[in-house]
Amino acid sequence: MSILELRSAGFSYGPQTVLDDISLSIGEGESLGLVGESGAGKSTILRLLLGLAAPQQGEVLFDGAPLNLRDRALVRRFRTAVQPVFQDPYSSLDPRQRIDRSVGEPLRSLRIAKGPAARTRVAEALASVGLAPDTMTRYPHEFSGGQRQRIAIARAIVSRPRVLLADEPVSALDVTTRVQVIDLLARLREENGLTLVMVSHDLGAVAAVCGHTVVLRSGRVVESGPTRSLLTAPTTDYARTLVESVPRLPR
Secondary structure, eight states: OEEEEEEEEEEEEEEEEEEEEEEEETTOOOEEEEEETTTTTHHHHHHHTSSSSSSSSEEEEEEEEEEOOOOOOHHHHHHHHEEESSSTTSSSOOTTHHHHHHHHHHHHHHHOOHHHHHHHHHHHHHTTTTGGGGGGOOGGGGHHHHHHHHHHHHHHHTTOOOOEESSTTTTOOOHHHHHHHHHHHHHHHHHHEEEEEEOOOOOOHHHHHHHHHEEEEEEEEEEEEEHHHHHHHHHHHHHHHHHHHHHHOOO
């Protein structure tokens, strides 16, 4: 059974159709990449899957049931299970809060842990992304962009979610740091059995962590299949153009 699913989802901003009859099914432990040019609908799909917006047509399902954002118990279970990693590591952390507060925020808001138990969970999450315990007492301005993105990933995994939804998680980083963060996501996915959905313009980044890729254009799916097949033998002209034009991460 799918963890997350879009069924015939449509979404518009005024007269502009952003998503047109999109259906996606994301199973336990799968890794899915969403690629396409700006305006293709990738980030809107992520917003729907995060429950930050509701489709105007169709529906979002979580564990096979419609995601009812008015059901508090369901939403709490959903927020525990599904966590985001955002694009910009500079704006995703509150500059006024120490790192222990920022990383521990999901534990407080979801009532998962508090006090010493929460502090232990925060330290474990930071260690899992390669950061030392003294990181907790520092502030975001004391870290590089790559370190901040590691902190943001630690915040995403501190609730021990089943699903990570990553929106361009390496696009704001330099090339070397991008490789390191992509490798980190791949390791965390394997070690924790995470399901991963990643939006990216970069097919190289997607190929490093995603076994399946969906190509979007103007709010519609134009190609879908194993990532390796897409990279080696795209079946549409648009996907072929993406493969030829988007730079890949050096390995």
